[in-house]
Amino acid sequence: MEQEVPNTSTPVALVVGVTGMAGLSLAEALKSPTALGGPWKVYGSARRAKPTWFPSSTLDHYITFDALNFDDTLKHLSPVAHEITHVFWIAIQVRENEESNIVANSTMLENVIKALKSATPSRLCHITLQTGSKHYMGQIFDPVLGAQLVHHEPPFHEDMPRLPYPNFYYALEDLLASYSPSLSYSVHRSSIIVGASSRSFYNALLTLCVYAIICKYQGLPFRYPGTKYTWENFCDMSDARVLAEQQIWAAVMDRAKNQAFNCTNGDVFTWKCFWKVCCEIFDVEFVPFDENEKFDWVGMMKKKGRVWDEIVEKYGLYKTNMEEIVCLEAVDAVLHFDFPHVCSMNKSREFGFFGFANTLKSIGMWVGRLRDMKIIP
Template sequence: MNNQRVAVVAGANGVAGNKLIEELVETGWQVIGLSRRGGKDRPGVRYLSVDLHDKAATLALLKPLDVTHLFYTAYQHADSWAGLVEPNLRMLDNVLTAAENASRLEHVSLMQGYKVYGAHLGPFKTPARESDEGHMPPEFNVAQQALIEDRQAGKSWHWTALRPSVVGGISTGNPMNLALSLAVYASLCKELHLPFRFPGKPGAWTSLIEMTDAGMLAKATVWAATGTAAKNQAFNVNNGDLFRWQEMWPKIAAWFDLAVAPPLPMSLKEVMSDKAALWQDIASKHSLQENRIGHLAGWEFVDFVLGWDYDMFADGSKLRRAGFHHYCETEQMFYRLFTQFRQLRLIP
């Protein structure tokens, strides 16, 4: 009898998916990573290139795989909140259908976020808790969970929904990597001999916010998928500390040896629109691995996060009461990630 756990990670090249694959391989799993871009195979992990919107292709690709666990971290961007629902629901439906065809399916893990609580719409109840009442749709995270709950009824497999805050990790070609985008912004400031200014809304400077370390999130995801305490439940996953940008921003500036100046609200998407050539020069001067600034920084996402002029945090105690006790200090997470970005030659 085959007792080997076989995981399919949809969204393998994202900030969360990339680190989750590392965690799974390190703990002895066989992993299949799904994404449009594919990836370079290595011991324990095989990457497959697929468009999850294509049901026939997804079913055909996963049919021969003896899947025991599906970890769903994929995401399709759209220009409106309503527009996010259909493509993201369709992708999940397709890969879930394919995974259910496997006779050994044990668990489905869904990566969500604080949009479940309406955090993207404006000031919301904080700390947000998993038991909070829902809000007016459309919201794709909620629709995805409803799909999974409906499909799981009467089945032998179970599910868990993980709800991280902004995830800090290592991933390129991803528009939702805040830490890497800030590192690129700081590097541009240094090249131009400019101070490191906070570009967000005035209220965001003083509001409370939290983050989620990708490594800790990966451990929580595997813990939830392999134990009994997390079956058919949702959990907030956060580092366990809160911060304000007015305190964190000077510390990030100091790490990059940059001066700080008073905040100046501006759209990074706009002011960075002409910086592609400058980054190419920086990459050439410092022998960096990536000279395409758009593959490193997601300015629209940074504008979004730094536009939260209200508190943005959730109660993570349910996860810890269930038995997961890992913690990460956010300030040290930033320093560790910046160091890794340099070691990987992503920034000077």
């Protein structure tokens, strides 16, 4: 690719992990005529080729490279490295344990920063890092750590001390801080993200959509697989649009530099209310929760891969394997929390960010997006 002479007045974003839920919403928000600090030029990158459901008009250019390989990263970013002013880091790799997560994710982020800073001159000035509420709970999906974690008491707030366990979120924050003051950064700790993509590792909404669709297709009851506690107590979510709005805000506001912010919708919900919304959307009967009726939801769903294949074929959907688009164990863990999963948004508001979303109202919109993208029927 021939190098262009950059317009030094135009901010140029690189969204790493652009095909995920948050990445797609971020790219769309950056290209909006009303985006803060804009108009933006937007490059998006991912490990794999662009899926057919991804709107091409959202990006100025799509780049594919393996961030774990520095030579491959440098090769594909060198032609645009002199343009990039802001990196929005949405990428994630999930490995078998947390020590491996630290190595893989730190390597990817450092490779991208080094490749961009190698430009002469480099315009890179800010890195936006997306992490999550496991900052306060520990890495709950680690096969060894998960059973011994002691989490902070909710509501979670940003000045809580780090937990005494390995956590790749901490490693990525430390990596960004090591580049100060030559680069500023912001950290965005999401809750359960709700958005539209077939390529997000943790996609609770799509997982529950697939569950409801299979129940409807096979005439099965759409039963709640969690506990009475989570059925009745509060939880929060992060609409991908709110997350994008906060990330852009922090990237252009001086007062937000080198700060960490929780990012949720600003409201709370119960899974009972969430379940009723899903029943309406997918036209399945609402089944009241009965704590005496235990069932192996994860085990049942793991046997439904061929059923999903039938559904994909019948409705002409974007080709997916069920195992690649659901996160059964992760959702099951959330639905078995014994504490309210709630993050404080006070710091974010005190710094001047007031974005919000109505969680239960947003579900129908995002399911509509998934249907429009032909990911679900």
